[in-house]
Amino acid sequence: MIAYHRPASLAEALAIRAAGDVAVIAGGTDIYPAHTARRAWGEPTHKPVLDITAIPGLNRIEKTEAGWRIGCLVTWAALRCAALPPLFDGLKAASREVGGAQVQNRGTILGNVITASPAGDGIPNLLALEARVEIAGPGGTRLLPLAEFLTGYRATALRADEIATALHIPRLAEARSGFVKLGARRHLVISIAMAAGVLAVQRGRIAEARIAIGACSAVAQRLPALEAALTGVALTQAAEVPQAAHLAALSPINDVRASAAYRREAALVLVRDLLRGLAA
Secondary structure, X not given: OOOEEOOOOHHHHHHHHHHOOOEEEXXXXXXHHHHHHHHHOOOOOOOOEEEOOOXXXXXXXXXXXXXXXXXXXXXXXXXXXXXXXXXXXXXXXXXXXXXXXXXXXXXXXXXXXXXXXXXXXXXXXXXXXXOEEEEEEOOEEEEEEHHHHEEEOOEEOOOOXXXXXXXXXXXXXXXXXXXXEEOOXXXXXXOOEEEEEEEEEEOXXXXXXXXXXXXXXXXXXXXXXXXXXXXXXXXXXXXXXXXXXXXXXXXXXXXXXXXXXXXXXXXXHHHHHHHHHHHO
16 A cells, blocks of 8 residues: 655655655646556556645745745646736746646646656746745755756756755846747647747846747756847847847757757747737
8 A cells, every 4th residue: 555644744744755755746747647657557556645735835925035935836727816927927828838727726836847847838937037946855945046956857956855845936127928839739738849038128128038948958948149139139129039040059859749840940930929929
């Protein structure tokens, strides 16, 4: 029989985590399908379960001195309904694209990050937001920039005795954000390519640009060359700036959804569409 733990405090959860290999569950929208798939292929075993949903305070979106803290139990649906500034519009747009209503009501934003899929809809947005991951462990709490937290294909810097407890988003004055995604159909689809962006605009010109591309590399990536090229440009002309050379660092693959060449071209089109949308 699989052991099932549902602690009422973070300290108790960390003790259980440190005592052995467990599957941490917040929304469960990744773990349960994976378990079902393993059973279908004749592997009935499963790790003991550490359910953290009874720990108080982890389901809140809170303002901090530096910005906002999004707890690890905050769902996509809760984020979409929260009163947040235009800085979060891109992440909210992604919340409408993640699975269907059932997944959005149960799946968590931080869970999407921990899965670390190249096609995770939240990750490019959080990179553009310069999110940091709050990690609790036996030695205390540490904050890690998302770009450092994601170490490779479905891999993170989370240690075996740690639990990711929140995301921290810094403020950015005069900011707006957006998200565009390409899939084989309109809804309930894994991304072929996606683009997320955050722009700080002053007097009609871009003071700061953050652009990230997902599903075109093992890990979603920012585009620093394009960000530099956009700085100082009039917002109404921003869509004319992106060129193929700005996406040279991407390493898309060929798979059943699209070829690498198609992904690369699609990413360029998406970035231009993203900038047109932000200028509208």
